[in-house]
Amino acid sequence: MYNRILVAIDGSKMSNKALKSALQIAKERFSKVGVIHVEKNVMISENMTTDSIDEIYSKINHEVDALFDEAKSLAEDEDLEIETHYVMGDPAVQIVKTAEQGNYQLIVMGSRGLGAIKGIVMGSVSYKVLQLSHCPVLIIK
Template sequence: MRTLFRKILVPIDGSDAALRAANYAKGVAEKFDSAVTLLHIIEHPGYLLTDTKDLPLNLIEDMDKNGEQVIAEALAIFADFAGRISTKLEYGHAGKKITELSKENGYSLIVMGRRGLSGVKQLLMGSVSNYVLHYSQCPTLIIKGEKQ
């Protein structure tokens, strides 16, 4: 039973919803002795271009810096997880990257927020959580219950 969730992937975007999901994932990881990876995808338009020189350099730098902050903030939750916490910063389409990585690297569980940073009130779920829930091939836990 303890090996049920050996590796947990926690996609984070800097939102409160994602931090709540990270805290939830921590509880699961403590129970199941899991290793946790915090993953942030930088979605700057450069990943669509063949030549990122077409993008203003300061935009790329700002997004990279923000990505590092997003990771650092969530990493603080796992301060006592030495040896079984890792982080990943990737570029691309968030939903696709999360789904691909979870498959390629054999994750046993994804834990993520229902909503994220943009939080369009009319929608029940954000586009990233919606995408991952549809296309992931491993158990996927969407943490609900955030303030509307």
């Protein structure tokens, strides 16, 4: 049923739990797994030098590489391979867009646990993904 699963990761405890759940589902169903990390657009000010901008992007890329390395390691432990997607922009929009473009049939992501009121006021990525997605979304708590 779910031949292609997309997992959103951000390095949090809940996204790690979501990744492990998705890998278990993939192993049981012989599915392919994609992992996505979305970096919000970086704010650049006029006062920043080219070197400081390069340093920011270098640090971000290093952190993303570490996230993907950890995800690949967990996948290898389950005898699975993953494909990685690193994009910038609005997380919910980019997750849904990547799922559509990659023909993913399930999106798995962790819950931030904001609670009903705080989640509505602040808006949550998982809620937005639920609203925009063309496919089922599994939110891990």
